[in-house]
Amino acid sequence: MDGIPAPIDLGADFVGIGWDGTARALEGPGPPPRIAGITVGTWITDSSAPHGGERHDDGDEVLVLVSGAVTVVMETDAGAETVDVTPGHAVVVPRGVWHRVVVRQRSHIVFLTPGPGFATRPGLSSDATPPPAPLPGAVSHRGLIGWGGTTLSWPVAISPGGRRCAW
DSSP states (O other): OOSOOOOOOTTTOEEEEETTSOEEEEOOSSSOOOOSEEEEEEEEESSOOSSSOEEOSSSOEEEEEEEEEEEEEEEETTEEEEEEEOTTOEEEEOTTOEEEEEEEEEEEEEEEEEESOOEEOOSOOTTOOOOOOOOTTOEEEEEEEEETTEEEEEEEEEETTEEEOOO
């Protein structure tokens, strides 16, 4: 090793852990990069995602709630199942399960997302709430992600010190 790696600001960047176990910084801002491995990042938000659900076919996703209150809705063979998550707790979303996070109050979530495979359903879920006004000093723009010919657009507020998603 060529010295001790510098800390990575998860408010601005991501960490990628390849399937070979090697970790590296992945530059933000923007949506999480899709790598052959695990992407680690944070999501600070007042509102639910603007899509009707997502799934990850390369492995289980882990969502850790640092603060706030969310409900994770998972669609299983038995129907929609909900898990209310409180700060300090994690939920494991099994590989290939359609799910969405419903934000009940401003929340800080750490995610460990497998990749690179990813699918999302277009459209605004009925649980999504309008995005909040940008934070003071933030630069607002619209984020774009495309999957399989579908492009989603959502408002994003970038704080002077990093990434804050308002989606």
